[in-house]
Amino acid sequence: xxxxxxxxxxxxxxxxxxxxxxxxxxxxxxxxxxxxxxxxxxxxxxxxxxxxxxxxxxxxxxxxxxxxxxxxxxxxxxxxxxxxxxxxxxxxxxxxxxxxxxxxxxxxxxxxxxxxxxxxxxxxxxxxxxxxxxxxxxxxxxxxxxxxxxxxxxxxxxxxxxxxxxxxxxxxxxxxxxxxxxxxxxxxxxxxxxxxxxxxxxxxxxxxxxxxxxxxxxxxxxxxxxxxxxxxxxxxxxxxxxxxxxxxxxxxxxxxxxxxxxxxxxxxxxxxxxxxxxxxxxxxxxxxxxxxxxxxxxxxxxxxxxxxxxxxxxxxxxxxxxxxxxxxxxx
Amino acid sequence: xxxxxxxxxxxxxxxxxxxxxxxxxxxxxxxxxxxxxxxxxxxxxxxxxxxxxxxxxxxxxxxxxxxxxxxxxxxxxxxxxxxxxxxxxxxxxxxxxxxxxxxxxxxxxxxxxxxxxxxxxxxxxxxxxxxxxxxxxxxxxxxxxxxxxxxxxxxxxxxxxxxxxxxxxxxxxxxxxxxxxxxxxxxxxxxxxxxxxxxxxxxxxxxxxxxxxxxxxxxxxxxxxxxxxxxxxxxxxxxxxxxxxxxxxxxxxxxxxxxxxxxxxxxxxxxxxxxxxxxxxxxxxxxxxxxxxxxxxxxxxxxxxxxxxxxxxxxxxxxxxxxxxxxxxxxxxxxxxxxxxxxxxxxxxxxxxxxxxxxxxxxxxxxxxxxxxxxxxxxxxxxxxxxxxxxxxxxxxxxxxxxxxxxxxxxxxxxxxxxxxxxxxxxxxxxxxxxxxxxxxxxxxxxx
Numbered sequence: 001x002x003x004x005x006x007x008x009x010x011x012x013x014x015x016x017x018x019x020x021x022x023x024x025x026x027x028x029x030x031x032x033x034x035x036x037x038x039x040x041x042x043x044x045x046x047x048x049x050x051x052x053x054x055x056x057x058x059x060x061x062x063x064x065x066x067x068x069x070x071x072x073x074x075x076x077x078x079x080x081x082x083x084x085x086x087x088x089x090x091x092x093x094x095x096x097x098x099x100x101x102x103x104x105x106x107x108x109x110x111x112x113x114x115x116x117x118x119x120x121x122x123x124x125x126x127x128x129x130x131x132x133x134x135x136x137x138x139x140x141x142x143x144x145x146x147x148x149x150x151x152x153x154x155x156x157x158x159x160x161x162x163x164x165x166x167x168x169x170x171x172x173x174x175x176x177x178x179x180x181x182x183x184x185x186x187x188x189x190x191x192x193x194x195x196x197x198x199x200x201x202x203x204x205x206x207x208x209x210x211x212x213x214x215x216x217x218x219x220x221x222x223x224x225x226x227x228x229x230x231x232x233x234x235x236x237x238x239x240x241x242x243x244x245x246x247x248x249x250x251x252x253x254x255x256x257x258x259x260x261x262x263x264x265x266x267x268x269x270x271x272x273x274x275x276x277x278x279x280x281x282x283x284x285x286x287x288x289x290x291x292x293x294x295x296x297x298x299x300x301x302x303x304x305x306x307x308x309x310x311x312x313x314x315x316x317x318x319x320x321x322x323x324x325x326x327x328x329x330x331x
Numbered sequence: 332x333x334x335x336x337x338x339x340x341x342x343x344x345x346x347x348x349x350x351x352x353x354x355x356x357x358x359x360x361x362x363x364x365x366x367x368x369x370x371x372x373x374x375x376x377x378x379x380x381x382x383x384x385x386x387x388x389x390x391x392x393x394x395x396x397x398x399x400x401x402x403x404x405x406x407x408x409x410x411x412x413x414x415x416x417x418x419x420x421x422x423x424x425x426x427x428x429x430x431x432x433x434x435x436x437x438x439x440x441x442x443x444x445x446x447x448x449x450x451x452x453x454x455x456x457x458x459x460x461x462x463x464x465x466x467x468x469x470x471x472x473x474x475x476x477x478x479x480x481x482x483x484x485x486x487x488x489x490x491x492x493x494x495x496x497x498x499x500x501x502x503x504x505x506x507x508x509x510x511x512x513x514x515x516x517x518x519x520x521x522x523x524x525x526x527x528x529x530x531x532x533x534x535x536x537x538x539x540x541x542x543x544x545x546x547x548x549x550x551x552x553x554x555x556x557x558x559x560x561x562x563x564x565x566x567x568x569x570x571x572x573x574x575x576x577x578x579x580x581x582x583x584x585x586x587x588x589x590x591x592x593x594x595x596x597x598x599x600x601x602x603x604x605x606x607x608x609x610x611x612x613x614x615x616x617x618x619x620x621x622x623x624x625x626x627x628x629x630x631x632x633x634x635x636x637x638x639x640x641x642x643x644x645x646x647x648x649x650x651x652x653x654x655x656x657x658x659x660x661x662x663x664x665x666x667x668x669x670x671x672x673x674x675x676x677x678x679x680x681x682x683x684x685x686x687x688x689x690x691x692x693x694x695x696x697x698x699x700x701x702x703x704x705x706x707x708x709x710x711x712x713x714x715x716x717x718x719x720x721x722x723x724x725x726x727x728x729x730x731x732x733x734x735x736x737x738x739x740x741x742x743x744x745x746x747x748x749x750x751x752x753x754x755x756x757x758x759x760x761x762x763x764x765x766x767x768x769x770x771x772x773x774x775x776x777x778x779x
Contacts, residue, residue: 009762118702272706316712318715323598
């Protein structure tokens, strides 16, 4: 019989989810936070998104071309996410060449130099954020942040203000409710509206794209440690307020969207708990005893480095490995 | 005993592929016309290939021995029709794709049983070894697809007595509906088979595990077992691979079969598939050799589908032609879609392990990408393995690493590759690894 039959290994069925559907659902999950960030910080924020996403996709295409990989991979959404996340962790008034350089670094160096999607050691967006911090310390100021448009209440009469986590802050200037919605709270473009980020995070957890264990372990550890660790003399009034630590700064975006990047985090459930706790410990130590007010980006990148080790040490129990075999019992 | 109201399942891993059973699950089993010619392979089972005991031009009757089991882990093979041996030559074994000896018999249409076969036996007067001997003689093997010789399973080591016997009616593979139909149409006989097995191994407890998507089968068996306090019908959650031996045992008893080659009898269990229980019953009650089996013939590549009793050795090509093979059909799988074996040609004979013939249109292999480390293969592996890593070790031919990662524990259920978003050929590489490792070890033994 002259018929071409497809011979391939079982299984002959595949689940509907593939890399594309996973990646684009992360983009969908980030959309609410991105949308409200443009409301907060205006057209310049939009321009930063356009620059990072366009540069990330262009660099992705160029790298795929150079590496002889199918150009269609650029449509898988992974470079789009990197661009989007990078924009969200940059200051709203950043000069546009910084996001451009950052996006090229993220894709070309942090991702493709290591072998492309699946092979990178660090989260590309965070690696680029840290790179920019060192490359442009003046342009990416940590002390003066633009004031966002208000959701409610009277506008603040200033152009810039200090970060909510600034140690010099004499008083807690933000209520928990303001911090939750990002109302009048300065910060990186996409990190301020926790409600929008949590909606996106919940969507990804329900869709089983990310494992809830990482954000829960991460945020939970920060909460407990900032509550319990002793504060030094002259500490800010919020220094011992765990809710303030959770809601101010980049912890929520980091915990739900960066510490959950599957490529750079452990693949076992227990390993993910270890990873989340490790990130949380680092953030608490940096914020409490370090000179740096934030610490989320560093904590995740440092734990990314440990991911292969965690994967080696924390393994699932193999079925039947604890049941004694009668033959062994007799021996 | 009335049906368990609690729905049970194995605790970790597993997947939920679409069932695709609607097309055939309501169709009663039809007995097909015996074919004009059968090709009876000497490899129908796991273990040593049987040796042909007939030669060209020999007259054979239905049920007559044509292939003698070689050693303990092997099984007899019998003539599925009466007629003349046309040839003893090699044919392709669909499970391995390798040529094996086969007895080709031309059907004389008389369909006459050999002497002393297919007659009621004095079962009440038999002891366990006599019953096992009949199962051995009749060439019964596991009909769920594994084809492990049934007499071996019925003779557990004395130091590990079996207390719990399971009839596996989970039928968790998509598309396959034969066990479902058999439970409905031969309810009493399935129970009789289970009672005989319990009697052989002297087990006090019997279970029939059935996935919840077959409520009619659960009801039929529960009703038939109302007065029996030793046998329990266990409704199981619909989750693949619920019907894998280890998962079924763990779902119902909570016990885990030991790793590194442990047997179900190590935890006091024995599992037989529905069709196997019927074949065991036929062997003991009637001395009826295994010469036919129920098979689901389905898939969008066929004009008509159904459940059929087919003689062993029937040409798959002939069955497909009868059911109307569509022009654009491009995949033939023997068995279910999760573990069945894709064939390169339609001209292969039916063997004892073929519970389904699945023909599909538009089948394709999705392009593979680099592992994105998502951990879904780990999360869905019912055995707690790390299949992705294991397959990469096989790809790199790092055999020690692959074994250390548990390659030999893997049962190739396919959950990992099913969920893999990078569409990696995880099972493919693990199968390759096992074959390659065996080849290398054999070579090392030879030379050293």
